[in-house]
Amino acid sequence: MLHSAGRPPYLGLALGVLLLSGCQAERPGPSGAGAPTADSDTRSAPTSSKTSPSPTDGGTPSAPPDGSRTTDSGTQTESATESDAATQSDAAPTDEAQPSGPAEQVLATGFEVPWGLVVLADGTALVGERDTGQIWRLTADSETEILGTVPGVVPGGEGGLLGLAVPEGADDGVLYAYATTEEDNRVLRVDTSGAQGSGGDLPAETVLDGIPKAGYHNGGRIGLRGLDFLYVTTGDASEGALSQDPGSLGGKILRITADGEPAPGNPDPDSPVWSLGHRNVQGLDWDEDGRLWASEFGQNAFDEVNLIEPGGNYGWPQVEGTGGEPDFIDPVVTWSTSEASPSGLAVGADGDLYVAALRGQSLWRVPVDGSGEVGEPERLLEGDYGRLRSVVTDVDGRLWVLTNNTARGEPQEGDDRLLLLDPAQLGP
Numbered sequence: 001m002l003h004s005a006g007r008p009p010y011l012g013l014a015l016g017v018l019l020l021s022g023c024q025a026e027r028p029g030p031s032g033a034g035a036p037t038a039d040s041d042t043r044s045a046p047t048s049s050k051t052s053p054s055p056t057d058g059g060t061p062s063a064p065p066d067g068s069r070t071t072d073s074g075t076q077t078e079s080a081t082e083s084d085a086a087t088q089s090d091a092a093p094t095d096e097a098q099p100s101g102p103a104e105q106v107l108a109t110g111f112e113v114p115w116g117l118v119v120l121a122d123g124t125a126l127v128g129e130r131d132t133g134q135i136w137r138l139t140a141d142s143e144t145e146i147l148g149t150v151p152g153v154v155p156g157g158e159g160g161l162l163g164l165a166v167p168e169g170a171d172d173g174v175l176y177a178y179a180t181t182e183e184d185n186r187v188l189r190v191d192t193s194g195a196q197g198s199g200g201d202l203p204a205e206t207v208l209d210g211i212p213k214a215g216y217h218n219g220g221r222i223g224l225r226g227l228d229f230l231y232v233t234t235g236d237a238s239e240g241a242l243s244q245d246p247g248s249l250g251g252k253i254l255r256i257t258a259d260g261e262p263a264p265g266n267p268d269p270d271s272p273v274w275s276l277g278h279r280n281v282q283g284l285d286w287d288e289d290g291r292l293w294a295s296e297f298g299q300n301a302f303d304e305v306n307l308i309e310p311g312g313n314y315g316w317p318q319v320e321g322t323g324g325e326p327d328f329i330d331p332v333v334t335w336s337t338s339e340a341s342p343s344g345l346a347v348g349a350d351g352d353l354y355v356a357a358l359r360g361q362s363l364w365r366v367p368v369d370g371s372g373e374v375g376e377p378e379r380l381l382e383g384d385y386g387r388l389r390s391v392v393t394d395v396d397g398r399l400w401v402l403t404n405n406t407a408r409g410e411p412q413e414g415d416d417r418l419l420l421l422d423p424a425q426l427g428p
C-alpha cells in the first residue's frame with residue numbers, strides 16, 4: 001500500500017537521478033539510471049526523478065473563465081491552433097524549467113508521448129506511450145522498467161496506444177487498452193502477468209473493435225467500474241454525423257462487458273452506447289455518489305465537462321457548448337478551447353473534478369458540492385509543466401499527472417514527465 005503520511009519511499013532516491021539526466025545533451029528517449037531491464041529497447045528507461053525544490057510563481061491560479069469568450073479560427077484538434085512546428089525533434093533541449101513547489105513532485109521523466117496512466121493500489125504506475133505502444137512500469141520502490149509493447153498499434157495523428165485501465169481489485173495481470181490499429185480503434189485486453197520486462201509484445205485479445213478512427217478525434221479513455229463494466233470514450237473521427245448516429249461507435253461513451261458485449265442496463269440493451277452526441281471525449285471518472293463526469297474537446301469555442309446520463313444526447317455536432325436546446329444536455333462547465341482543450345479527468349478525494357488541459361497547459365479544478373452542483377473552475381499549475389494529458393487519483397487522494405509535450409508543444413528537457421501532486425496544497 002502507499003504510505004498515507006509523508007512521501008513514498010522512492011521519492012527520496014530520485015533527486016540525483018534527475019540531476020544526472022539533466023546533464024545529458026540529447027534527447028529523445030527517456031534517460032537515466034533507474035532502470036532497466038529494457039534490453040530489447042534501444043532507449044533507456046524513463047528516469048525516476050524528483051525536482052529540486054525551486055518554487056516559481058507557477059501555480060498561481062488565474063481568473064476563472066468568464067462569459068466573454070474568444071473564438072479561435074479553425075477546427076480544434078488536440079493542438080491544431082498551436083504551433084505544431086515544435087514537434088519533437090532530435091535537437092538538444094532548451095534549458096529545463098523546473099517549476100516545483102512542495103505541492104508537486106516529478107516522479108519520472110523522459111517518456112515519449114505518454115497517454116495512458118494507471119495507478120495501482122500498491123503504488124505501481126503504468127504509463128503507456130501513444131506512438132511506441134510501449135507500457136512502462138514505475139514501481140513504488142523507484143524501479144522503472146519497460147513492461148512490454150501492445151501489439152498491433154498503428155499510431156497516426158492523435159491515434160495510437162491511448163487509454164489504459166485495470167479492473168479494481170484484479171490481481172491477475174489484466175490490463176485494458178484503447179488502441180488505434182490499421183483498421184480502427186479498439187479495446188484490447190492485455191495480459192501483463194507474464195511480462196518479464198523484456199519489452200516484447202504482450203499477449204492481447206480484442207474486446208471491442210470497429211470504433212471509427214481518424215487522424216483527429218479518436219477519443220480513447222477507458223474507465224472501469226468494479227470488475228465488470230468498461231466505459232469507453234470515443235471521438236467522432238472528424239465526422240460529426242457519427243456522433244448522432246446510434247449505430248456508430250464514434251462520438252459516444254460506450255458501456256460494455258469484459259467480453260465487449262453491451263452491458264446489462266444499457267439504454268438500448270442491444271447497443272454498447274451509453275451516451276451520444278459527443279465530439280471527442282478523453283476523460284471520465286465517477287464521484288462517490290456514482291455520478292459519471294466526462295471532459296470533451298470543443299471545436300472552435302467551447303470545451304466541456306458533462307455530467308453523463310444514460311441515453312443522454314450531448315448535442316454534437318448541432319451544439320458546441322451550451323445550446324439550451326431541449327433535446328440536448330448542456331455541459332456543466334465550459335471553457336474556451338485556448339484555456340483548456342481537456343484530456344484526462346479525475347474526481348479527487350475532495351469530490352472536486354481535476355481536468356488535465358493540453359492547450360490550456362493547466363490542471364483545472366472544478367469544485368463540486370455534495371449535490372453535484374459545480375462551482376467556478378480554478379486554474380492550477382498554469383504553464384508550469386506545459387501540456388497536461390492525464391490525471392488519476394490514487395488511494396491516498398493524491399493526483400498523478402502525465403505531461404504531453406513531446407508530441408506537440410515545446411518539449412523541455414525531462415519531458416515528458418509523471419507528476420505527483422497533493423491537491424490540498426495546490427492553488428492560492
Ligand SMILES: [Ca+2]
Nearest residue numbers: 314315316321
Ligand atoms: Ca456538448
